[in-house]
Amino acid sequence: MREIQYDDLVKSVKAMVMHTASHLPEDALKAIEKAYEEEKSEVAKSVLKQILDNAHLAADEDRPLCQDTGLAVYFINVGEDVKVVGGSIRDAINEATEQAYKEGYLRASTCDCFDRHNLKDEVGYNLPAIIHFDLVPGDKIEIEYAAKGGGSENVSRATVLAPAQGKEGIKNFVKQVISDAGPNPCPPIIVGVGIGGTFEVAAKSSKHALFREAGTPNPDPDLDAFEKELREELNKLGIGAMGMGGTQTVLAVHIEKNPCHIASLPVSVNVQCHSSRHSHITL
Amino acid sequence: MAEYHMTTPLTDEDVSKLQAGDIVYLNGTIYTARDAAHKRLVDLIEAGEELPFDLQGSVIYFVGPTPPKPGEPIGSAGPTTSYRMDSYSPILIEHGQKGMIGKGKRNQAVKDACVKHKAVYFGATGGAGALIAKAIKSAEVIAYPELGPEAIRKLEVEEFPVTVINDTHGNDLYEMGRAKYEVKD
Numbered sequence: 086m087r088e089i090q091y092d093d094l095v096k097s098v099k100a101m102v103m104h105t106a107s108h109l110p111e112d113a114l115k116a117i118e119k120a121y122e123e124e125k126s127e128v129a130k131s132v133l134k135q136i137l138d139n140a141h142l143a144a145d146e147d148r149p150l151c152q153d154t155g156l157a158v159y160f161i162n163v164g165e166d167v168k169v170v171g172g173s174i175r176d177a178i179n180e181a182t183e184q185a186y187k188e189g190y191l192r193a194s195t196c197d198c199f200d201r202h203n204l205k206d207e208v209g210y211n212l213p214a215i216i217h218f219d220l221v222p223g224d225k226i227e228i229e230y231a232a233k234g235g236g237s238e239n240v241s242r243a244t245v246l247a248p249a250q251g252k253e254g255i256k257n258f259v260k261q262v263i264s265d266a267g268p269n270p271c272p273p274i275i276v277g278v279g280i281g282g283t284f285e286v287a288a289k290s291s292k293h294a295l296f297r298e299a300g301t302p303n304p305d306p307d308l309d310a311f312e313k314e315l316r317e318e319l320n321k322l323g324i325g326a327m328g329m330g331g332t333q334t335v336l337a338v339h340i341e342k343n344p345c346h347i348a349s350l351p352v353s354v355n356v357q358c359h360s361s362r363h364s365h366i367t368l
Numbered sequence: 369m370a371e372y373h374m375t376t377p378l379t380d381e382d383v384s385k386l387q388a389g390d391i392v393y394l395n396g397t398i399y400t401a402r403d404a405a406h407k408r409l410v411d412l413i414e415a416g417e418e419l420p421f422d423l424q425g426s427v428i429y430f431v432g433p434t435p436p437k438p439g440e441p442i443g444s445a446g447p448t449t450s451y452r453m454d455s456y457s458p459i460l461i462e463h464g465q466k467g468m469i470g471k472g473k474r475n476q477a478v479k480d481a482c483v484k485h486k487a488v489y490f491g492a493t494g495g496a497g498a499l500i501a502k503a504i505k506s507a508e509v510i511a512y513p514e515l516g517p518e519a520i521r522k523l524e525v526e527e528f529p530v531t532v533i534n535d536t537h538g539n540d541l542y543e544m545g546r547a548k549y550e551v552k553d
Contacts, residue, residue: 107498126549128389128421128531132493135529149434149444152517175545189386190443192434192517201404201514236449236494268542269449269472271494323382323549327471327493329389330545333540360495 086123087164087224089368091171095171097227097366098181103189105197105232109140112298113361118271120326120333129331133273134324135144136359151360152192155232157182157214160293174226178196179214186211193233217289229296231363238273240266243288243353255280255352256315262354263319263335264304268328271358273325273336275299276319279353282343287351294339295357296365312338326359377425377547378466379443386532388539392490394528398427400441400467400521403540406456413463418519420511423460427467427490432517433507434497442523443477444497444508450489454478461487469530473542483538490530491541503528 109117121133139178143150159178169177186193191212195204205211221227242262246254259278266274271357303309315338324330336359345351369389374382376396386392399421401409412419419445434443450470457468458481466487468478471494482488492500504523509518533541 092481126545130547135493135496137500139493142502143444143498146498150498151495152431152433152444152446152497153448154434154444190435190437192432205516234495239449251370267473268491269451269548271471306392321551321553322547323551325545325549328473328493328542329491329546330541330547330549332549358495 087167087217088170089226091166091169091177093256094169094174094177094226094368095181097368098178099185100229101228101230101364102185102232102367103270105152105230105362106189106191107143107147108292109144109150110193110363111358112142112300113359116299116336117273117359120336124331124333126324126325126329126331128329129325129333130328132326133333144207147180149189149191150362151234152283153190153194153234153236154186155234155322155362156194157211158231158233158292159214159216160219160229161295162219162221162227164225165220166224167226173360175216175322178216179209179212179247180199181214182214183210200337202221226368227365228368229365234358234360237358238327239355239357241291242268243284245284245352246350246352248348248350250350254350256318258314258352259354260318260322263324263356266356267324270356271360272324272328272334274334275336275355275357276315276338277355277363278315278338278340280351281345283345284351287353288355289352290341290343294341295355295361296363297339298317299337299361308342310339312340346357369511370411376427378427379425383466383486383488384536386488386535387537388535388541388544390532392530392532393415394427394530395526396472396524398429398523398525400431400433402430402432402518403406404515404518405450406460406532407521408451408458408512410459421522424464425466426464427469428460428465429523430468430470436486442501445501445504446494446497447492457481460496461485474534479534479538479540482534486536488532488536489534491533492530493551500528521536
């Protein structure tokens with residue numbers, strides 16, 4: 086059984102979280118640059134220019150890209166032949182998150198869902214982190230991380246379609262969600278679509294789909310074609326950067342599918358704003 | 369699409385000449401407020417009590433900034449989604465507010481208030497928090513410090529870049545822009 090020290094885990098995750106707040110990853114940057122080149126609307130183009138200038142400024146001066154520094158969301162694959170010594174993995178992730186948000190001058194955004202008071206003083210600064218664990222073969226711990234803002238989360242939706250509605254039904258649902266969202270989720274956006282599984286599996290898959298590098302093809306050729314078709318359809322909506330009208334609304338559509346019940350076709354759409362702050366490390 | 373440089377407080381004359389799609393560079397004092405602070409302002413108005421700042425000609429920025437690093441006036445400070453303020457904005461506009469800065473759609477009541485009482489809704493670029501912070505020269509919490517990022521701050525801004533979304537003539541840039549680029553099958 087391979088061992089990883091608790092403190093080493095905290096240190097690695099903390100560094101990743103702090104870096105991600107101010108450094109837009111290459112895939113997002115490239116996708117926005119491409120949108121800037123292809124955009125027809127002058128107004129939208131000027132917005133995309135501001136977004137790119139902001140990304141460069143944030144990286145150069147180590148400032149948060151956006152004031153909504155998000156909830157800290159993790160997908161963690163824990164190898165069956167590795168253990169963390171000195172504490173639990175969950176505690177290490179939460180400790181790293183709290184330290185990174187505090188020391189990086191990031192905003193603490195977690196609150197009680199009813200009375201809305203900020204939980205920083207009792208639960209911890211921007212805690213609890215949202216952690217999805219999975220057990221996998223091997224002796225590594227793989228950690229995927231995203232700082233997920235509220236604006237794009239607010240327009241995300243899930244449903245369960247009738248199987249007969251099929252691909253056409255999925256397309257219509259996705260289109261309706263993005264059309265209703267309009268300017269609110271800070272376009273240009275990345276659209277994560279989770280299909281199949283059960284209700285919650287579809288939702289989780291739509292979130293996980295956002296962690297894939299924008300611009301990389303789906304390994305399943307049928308899904309890859311469906312992604313491209315959806316993107317083209319969504320860009321016909323004309324929403325444009327920050328909703329001011331334009332041809333570049335959706336940078337990418339990412340789909341993850343799962344086997345599902347014979348009676349159901351669950352579909353979830355999770356929207357990611359242009360500030361697609363994500364990272365991953367393997368320990 | 370015209371460009372203007374304006375200094376707060378804004379007058380009826382200032383806002384009446386603006387058209388959806390115009391770019392405005394704002395200077396002077398603006399105030400920050402999000403949901404919780406809006407609720408408190410409206411409660412004060414309804415109770416007939418004095419507000420923590422003068423609403424006449426004022427511009428309110430919907431923002432909850434990140435904490436400032438030592439020696440800096442403010443952290444990253446881009447706009448938050450505005451619809452959460454829709455139930456409060458018409459009351460503030462009726463009492464003299466002239467400008468709102470945020471991102472995203474407003475409801476019909478807000479748009480109607482903009483026409484009736486002459487006010488405008490400006491859009492700032494969401495997710496450009498580091499860039500926008502450069503236009504903010506000073507920040508001071510003037511009310512509700514217990515709300516943390518949601519406290520009311522008095523900001524001094526220079527050439528703060530915004531785009532007119534809803535003007536005093538009933539136009540909506542989101543609808544106009546989308547109609548222009550929508551491809552119907």
